[in-house]
Amino acid sequence: MKILVTGASGFIGNYVINYLIKTNNEIIATSRNIKKARDFSWFNKIEYIPCDLNNKKKNYFNFFNKPDILIHLSWEGLPKYKELFHFEKNLINNYYFIKNLIRNGLNDISITGTCFEYGMQSGVLKEDIKTEPITSYGIAKDSLRRFIEKLNEKYRFNYKWIRLFYLYGQGQNPKSLIPQLKKAIDRRDVEFNMSGGEQLRDYLEVEKAAEYVCKIALQNEINGAINCCSGSPISIRNLVERIIEINNSKIKLNLGYYPYPDYVPMAFWGDNSKLNKILKLN
Numbered sequence: 001m002k003i004l005v006t007g008a009s010g011f012i013g014n015y016v017i018n019y020l021i022k023t024n025n026e027i028i029a030t031s032r033n034i035k036k037a038r039d040f041s042w043f044n045k046i047e048y049i050p051c052d053l054n055n056k057k058k059n060y061f062n063f064f065n066k067p068d069i070l071i072h073l074s075w076e077g078l079p080k081y082k083e084l085f086h087f088e089k090n091l092i093n094n095y096y097f098i099k100n101l102i103r104n105g106l107n108d109i110s111i112t113g114t115c116f117e118y119g120m121q122s123g124v125l126k127e128d129i130k131t132e133p134i135t136s137y138g139i140a141k142d143s144l145r146r147f148i149e150k151l152n153e154k155y156r157f158n159y160k161w162i163r164l165f166y167l168y169g170q171g172q173n174p175k176s177l178i179p180q181l182k183k184a185i186d187r188r189d190v191e192f193n194m195s196g197g198e199q200l201r202d203y204l205e206v207e208k209a210a211e212y213v214c215k216i217a218l219q220n221e222i223n224g225a226i227n228c229c230s231g232s233p234i235s236i237r238n239l240v241e242r243i244i245e246i247n248n249s250k251i252k253l254n255l256g257y258y259p260y261p262d263y264v265p266m267a268f269w270g271d272n273s274k275l276n277k278i279l280k281l282n
Contacts, residue, residue: 001025008073027047053097070110110160113225160217164228165203194258203230
């Protein structure tokens, strides 16, 4: 099969490509930045076609050599979750791109959504609960999902909406919590500033999340919204303390330095029952 992966040079995209290379499939990777893509080990092992969704094309299906499957990871502007461009620009561009592919012949798509679609709902989050996003990012992603579901009523295609929770690993945004902590440890800082750390979150190592994304995309027995998560909550403080211990560091935590974010609840994690059913298929 011929698999098109957008956002290939992004955080999770790099790992998705590395996983797919091990499968017996033809891989087409795309992103805006070919210079960045050239730095990845997979660049000469796949077909790379640069593309900027801001510059619309008449027929994306032909442009990408008629793929059988789309794994759509592309989304601009993260982690600026509250900015209006998520629905003023990203939502429109992404819907046009996907609809254009479907109208011209594609019939199997997997798109990454976000746990931010659930909004301020606490506790374990199942895919069938009502979404209540409050950030621009969450609203845009949830709206795209609804648009795709209506599109599916007309064109009938295989469709998986993969809700990512919290990812970590090499290549992560350097301004994120864990990269900042590791930098502080490497500098031998005396203390590390953070929030109170009592938030409960659902974390997955990015390489494992990429594997799950691929396994979801390469099956069609379970469709619709699917949480891509560990299913096990961990407090931010506990996670940070584990990393400190693994690195044999003496750094002290300056808890409460930063306020808790106002756009996510204190405690939430994903129900991974649907994901586990998919993993048993492979």
